[in-house]
Amino acid sequence: MPSCTECSAPLSPPTDAVEGEIVPCPECGTELEIVGLDPVALALAPEVEEDWGE
């Protein structure tokens, strides 16, 4: 079972999750990105981008 990269809590991402989806750790709230599906792999989610304009 995949686990949080920060607190090691076990996670169960949705079965229909896709790569790039962001899921929160239920224990520490860290945002994690699904970077692989077979098997499920997690990484610390990238920083939110910034952009000018509307």
Add this chain to the structure above:
Amino acid sequence: MTEPAQMPEAASAPASAPPPVHAPTPAPSRIDDEAAVDLLEELVSAPSLSGEETLAVTLLVLRMRELGFDAHVDAAGNAVGVIGTGSPHMILLGHIDTVSGVVPVRREAGRLYGRGSVDAKGPLVAFVVASARAAAAGRLGGRVTVIGCVEEEVASSRGAHQAATLPAPDACIIGEPSRWDRITLGYKGYLRARLSRVIDAGHGAHDRASAAAQACRLGVHLEARAAEFDAGRTSVWERLLVHVSRVSAGSDGLQDRAELDLVLRLPAELPPDAAQAWLTEHAAGWTVACEGGLSAWDGPRTTSLHRALSRAIASQGGRARFVRKTGTADLNVVAPAWGCPALAYGPGDASLDHTPDEHIEIAEFLAGVAVLEHLLANPAWAAPAD
């Protein structure tokens, strides 16, 4: 337009008025890509400068009815169309008004040019087409309300404030261009201000700063104070942006008057009231008048709505990216009012907003439609976890 533009009835008609007589709603049929682009071109061709949106709103209401929506014009002049029934309920809200400047409407090299093509009729029409397609396919899970808002490009945000009086939906998406594979989480706050001062008139050969010079110096002074505020803040999202939009001065022979117009883009920690106090503190001796204050708004990226949209982007071969932007949008008005999962999404390149080169890539527009259709056909966006 191919039909006479008869003004659809406003929902706010007096109680004594006869009930609205809507055109018969035909059985929904799928709108193909060519018809979708035709609809976008038609709407872009209808001028809709802020405050002058009636023609475009009328057109959009008529076209929504043809596509199976129950559509009307609301009390603020917004185009409102509902398709599907029951719950969950999604509101897709885009703005139909544009800034000034004529950009000849034309298709060229896979692009549709025209004022409003990307900001924001492209995203708005993508909402309409995607909803209609999902409904025609019998896959619309629940109910979708599409709102074409008036006056987003001016300080009043009149259309969004009217929409915000509606009962909260289960989720909402604001139509602004952010690329077909990118999701906007939040926008900075906004405050428009006019600083003015009157001084006694005097001969220009004397050693004194004219009213005009004082206004210019004030602008530079405030930019410097904003830079101090921003010290240590590496993120544009956290910074206070001061934009001098106009400097004006004049005299009646006895008194000289100077005006400095500013647009402030506000970080989350500086709501409009605090920003006005900041201006007053740093513009001693000037009269400060503000309008159009909106606080910054920033949402999470882990709601069911965000995850479902990520999956919809993936369904078209993309990988969702997330962004916060320096502008301000109707998201800042309705998201805090409704308190539901909310984000902004729409095909197109926002760097083309308000430019003489404004256009939208037709392939990207259609990709955005496909993403939204996929989203609406899979009501996972309203999972109870939210």
